[in-house]
Amino acid sequence: MRILxxxxxxxxxxxxxxxxxxKICPEDEIMAVGTNSMATENMMxxxxxxxxxxxxxxxxxxxxxxxxxxxxxxxxxxxxxxGEITPAMAxxxxxxxxxxxxxxxxxxxxxxxxxxxxxxxxxxxALEMIRKVAEETL
Numbered sequence: 001m002r003i004l005x006x007x008x009x010x011x012x013x014x015x016x017x018x019x020x021x022x023k024i025c026p027e028d029e030i031m032a033v034g035t036n037s038m039a040t041e042n043m044m045x046x047x048x049x050x051x052x053x054x055x056x057x058x059x060x061x062x063x064x065x066x067x068x069x070x071x072x073x074x075x076x077x078x079x080x081x082x083g084e085i086t087p088a089m090a091x092x093x094x095x096x097x098x099x100x101x102x103x104x105x106x107x108x109x110x111x112x113x114x115x116x117x118x119x120x121x122x123x124x125x126a127l128e129m130i131r132k133v134a135e136e137t138l
Contacts, residue, residue, distance in 0.1 A: 001137045003130070004031045004066035004098070005049070006059055006089075008074075008081040011039030013103060013123075015046045017070055020127040022048035025134045031066065033058045035084040056086050063092040068133055070126065073102045101129050 003021060007014025011034055018032055032049035034040030040054040053062065063069060074080030076094050078087040093100065103126050104115045115122065 001025065001067050001134055002029045002031065002065055003068045003070065003134075004033065004062045005043065006033050006035070006062075006069065006071035006075045006093070007039050007043065008035035008072075008084040009039060011042030013072055013105075014039060014043045016123060017103075017126070018043055018046045018048040020123070021070070021130055022046075024127060024131045028134065031062050033062050035059070035081060035089070056089055059089045060092040063096040063098065066096060066098040067137065068130065069093055069096060069098045069100045070130060071102065072105045074105065076100070076102060099133055101126050101133070 003025065005014050005017050005021070014032060014034065018030060021030055029050045030048060031051045032040070032043040033053045034043055037054055040052055043049060044052050072081070074085055076090055078085060078090040103122060
């Protein structure tokens, strides 16, 4: 399966996702795309990505290839992540034929009701769903 992890700002969530995904999907192709070079570098330092890239066009192209897209909820919202998500990026994520697992975050002027800030349970739930999707595609 081709899994795409998209993250911005400092890339901390993306790095944690990559590390968790690599444990449950050791043979899968994992693409990591940062909306900026710092996010990409942090995800690169995990050592878990098969491919790495940065920027708007990389997000658009990777969304066409991915079977599963994972990242913060903001990757599907234009101007989210302090403006790092361009309208083209949000459209690429939402129009992709890939399944999406989006992590709700209460950051950057977006409040998601029912989400406790910094909840590790949310990340664990996302990784469990990734495991289930990966098993379905075998």
